[in-house]
Amino acid sequence: MGDGSSTRSNSSNSSNSEKPEWLQQYNLVGKIGEGTYGLVFLARTKTQPKRPIAIKKFKQSKDGDGVSPTAIREIMLLREISHENVVKLFNVHINFADMSLYLAFDYAEYDLYEIIRHHRDKVGHSLNQYTVKSLLWQLLNGLNYLHSNWIIHRDLKPSNILVMGEGEEHGIMKIADFGLARIFQAPLKPLSDNGVVVTIWYRAPELLLGSKHYTSAVDMWAVGCIFAELLTLKPLFQGAEAKSSQNPFQVDQLDKIFKILGHPTVDKWPTLANLPHWQSDLQHIQAHKYDSAGLHNVVHLNLKSPAYDLLSKMLEYDPLKRITASQALEHEYFRMDPLPGRNAFVASQPMEKNVNYPTRPVDTNTDFEGTTSINPPQGVAAGNVAGGHGMGSRTMPRPMVAHNMQRMQPQGGVMAYNFPAQAGMNPSVPMQQRGMAQPHQQQQQQLRRKDPGMGMSGYAPPNKNRRL
Numbered sequence: 001m002g003d004g005s006s007t008r009s010n011s012s013n014s015s016n017s018e019k020p021e022w023l024q025q026y027n028l029v030g031k032i033g034e035g036t037y038g039l040v041f042l043a044r045t046k047t048q049p050k051r052p053i054a055i056k057k058f059k060q061s062k063d064g065d066g067v068s069p070t071a072i073r074e075i076m077l078l079r080e081i082s083h084e085n086v087v088k089l090f091n092v093h094i095n096f097a098d099m100s101l102y103l104a105f106d107y108a109e110y111d112l113y114e115i116i117r118h119h120r121d122k123v124g125h126s127l128n129q130y131t132v133k134s135l136l137w138q139l140l141n142g143l144n145y146l147h148s149n150w151i152i153h154r155d156l157k158p159s160n161i162l163v164m165g166e167g168e169e170h171g172i173m174k175i176a177d178f179g180l181a182r183i184f185q186a187p188l189k190p191l192s193d194n195g196v197v198v199t200i201w202y203r204a205p206e207l208l209l210g211s212k213h214y215t216s217a218v219d220m221w222a223v224g225c226i227f228a229e230l231l232t233l234k235p236l237f238q239g240a241e242a243k244s245s246q247n248p249f250q251v252d253q254l255d256k257i258f259k260i261l262g263h264p265t266v267d268k269w270p271t272l273a274n275l276p277h278w279q280s281d282l283q284h285i286q287a288h289k290y291d292s293a294g295l296h297n298v299v300h301l302n303l304k305s306p307a308y309d310l311l312s313k314m315l316e317y318d319p320l321k322r323i324t325a326s327q328a329l330e331h332e333y334f335r336m337d338p339l340p341g342r343n344a345f346v347a348s349q350p351m352e353k354n355v356n357y358p359t360r361p362v363d364t365n366t367d368f369e370g371t372t373s374i375n376p377p378q379g380v381a382a383g384n385v386a387g388g389h390g391m392g393s394r395t396m397p398r399p400m401v402a403h404n405m406q407r408m409q410p411q412g413g414v415m416a417y418n419f420p421a422q423a424g425m426n427p428s429v430p431m432q433q434r435g436m437a438q439p440h441q442q443q444q445q446q447l448r449r450k451d452p453g454m455g456m457s458g459y460a461p462p463n464k465n466r467r468l
């Protein structure tokens, strides 16, 4: 995975004896990122095989009230989620002294944010068609699984879409940060104001127009934006966020959307007039005429191409008419050459060279437990695809997955859960009865290996038309 483990030092200052027991399972490598909710660290398990792990430390809320027991219970449920295209949450650690939370995930070397940026700034050409199609198919496959399990991501964006580095899972895409958006009420309410910009570029029009009601369709809008960005290497709707009130009218973001797609009409989206910001929108558009640039022109796709057809169905204004993940997986686009595959990084032509993406920079100067910067962070900053977000300003996520929970002996006030009962849940109650559907059999959900055309005959059909 190009992890550079032999050259990265463990910079934790604490001796083993001072560390809480759970932390002693890992060797810290360094800080790899910062988002709205806290810091992300690269660590390595001490036992063989020494797996790389991404540990997210969640900051205290402004009120200093930590993570509530309800939130902790919900996070425990996320551990039951298991799918090849969803990042695995394999451990949850809670410091009961201040109710701070540490989540340990499988580490992924790459993310779409960096992959797109690398193509735009260094490679100088787009991703090949096979890679775009494979990434998109896997994204939809993971999302279909989440939606089938009644989980809406709510904050999909390129930095939350990870791709595995060297190893058996090389080139496999994994969705990060699902589930916690609801627990932490993201993306509308960050826990703390750390200067991290929360992007609204992937936010669905119904939310921008004030809908308080999230459905799985909001994720499909984000997938459409990400699909377009994979094709053009530029965010499709790059608006500036309005911050005047709790849920302000996002006029600039809507402007960016209307300029490309035209203004929505009540004819095509009947419930539009019921949305809270409709009146503000009416006043706004009275002063503005939208000559739609045409989506196909912006993404350079033929109006009659299957790729355009799929994209326009993802960017349908009316959430009820927007294509679902399971419908999208069945789309003609995925049935024509090049067929999507499991390793998205394979070159599409025999003569074509594989692109070598840069591995994640690691700041080895930041202390893990205190998360204090001993020296100014070095080499971790990364520019944004669209400019503006450096490392300190890239937007931040929330976590993922694993199975049974067990409460370990508290040491240093920190506990790790592995058994549902101890998280206040009855492990014998099926997930459906607890508000989540049973995860599909993993083998049903796994992508077929390489080319045989995933989503075709032989591949278990995804759940139909699920809309939450």
Ligand SMILES: Nc1ncnc2c1ncn2[C@@H]1O[C@H](COP(=O)(O)OP(=O)(O)OP(=O)(O)O)[C@@H](O)[C@H]1O
Pocket: 032, 033, 034, 035, 036, 037, 038, 039, 040, 054, 087, 105, 106, 107, 108, 109, 110, 111, 155, 159, 160, 162, 176, 177, 197, 198, 199, 394, 395, 396, 397, 398
């Ligand atoms: N499991 C993981 N493996 C490797 N890197 C990860 C993992 N999870 C997150 N990251 C990376 O850590 C960095 C910070 O992620 P984080 O999710 O905290 O913020 P973000 O996605 O940039 O923004 P936001 O807070 O708005 O979601 C990102 O570069 C992200 O790709």
